Amino acid sequence: MDNDIINAPDSAATGSAAPDAxxxxxPAEFAVAEAEAKESTGTYTHTFSRPFLVDGTPVExxxxxxxxxxAEDSLAIENELQMMGKAVIALEFSGEYLLRMAMRAxxxxxxxxxxxxxxFRRMPIADYNRIRGRARSFLLRLGL
Numbered sequence: 252m253d254n255d256i257i258n259a260p261d262s263a264a265t266g267s268a269a270p271d272a273x274x275x276x277x278p279a280e281f282a283v284a285e286a287e288a289k290e291s292t293g294t295y296t297h298t299f300s301r302p303f304l305v306d307g308t309p310v311e312x313x314x315x316x317x318x319x320x321x322a323e324d325s326l327a328i329e330n331e332l333q334m335m336g337k338a339v340i341a342l343e344f345s346g347e348y349l350l351r352m353a354m355r356a357x358x359x360x361x362x363x364x365x366x367x368x369x370x371f372r373r374m375p376i377a378d379y380n381r382i383r384g385r386a387r388s389f390l391l392r393l394g395l
Contacts, residue, residue, distance in 0.1 A: 293318030295385045299378055305361045305370045313366065315356040315382070317389040324355045343390040349383045356386070 295315045302309035325342075328351040332339055339345045354368050371379065 293389070295382075295389075297378065297382050297385070299375070301375075303370075303374050303378065305366055306364075308361050310359070310361060310366075313357055313359045313382070315353060315385065316358050317352075317356050317386065319358075320352065320356055324352070328352060328355070343387045346383065349386045350379075352386050352390075353382050 294317065296312055297315070298312045299310065302311050304310070328348055329339060331351065332345075332347055335347075337347055339348050342348050350371055351368065354366065354371055357366050359366060371382075374382075
């Protein structure tokens with residue numbers, strides 16, 4: 252699944268806590284995330300406020316198929332993070348896990364290749380946070 256992945260160029264709430272919120276997560280943030288999860292669907296198309304360059308090509312939107320992910324995808328992400336020495340306590344609140352989940356769920360191709368992890372790391376933070384939030388909402392909706 253990692254063949255032909257491209258990367259971006261080097262240039263450039265509040266609420267009450269849920270009773271089962273993970274200890275490492277702010278209870279208010281967890282409550283907001285749970286509320287957002289109720290509206291989550293298996294797919295999401297993100298439209299950038301400004302085109303985002305991937306391999307020199309402007310990208311206006313990315314589409315994600317969260318429901319198309321498999322256990323193999325999740326295990327591969329966890330293994331990759333373990334090899335990097337990064338522990339994952341709560342999948343739905345791990346930026347590194349959600350970043351890799353988004354990369355795997357992204358169905359948009361640029362110049363015939365999938366968008367790589369470096370492109371996701373270089374996207375504007377506001378766009379990244381919206382995409383990360385959608386990935387988190389999908390996981391919370393599943394009850395993970």
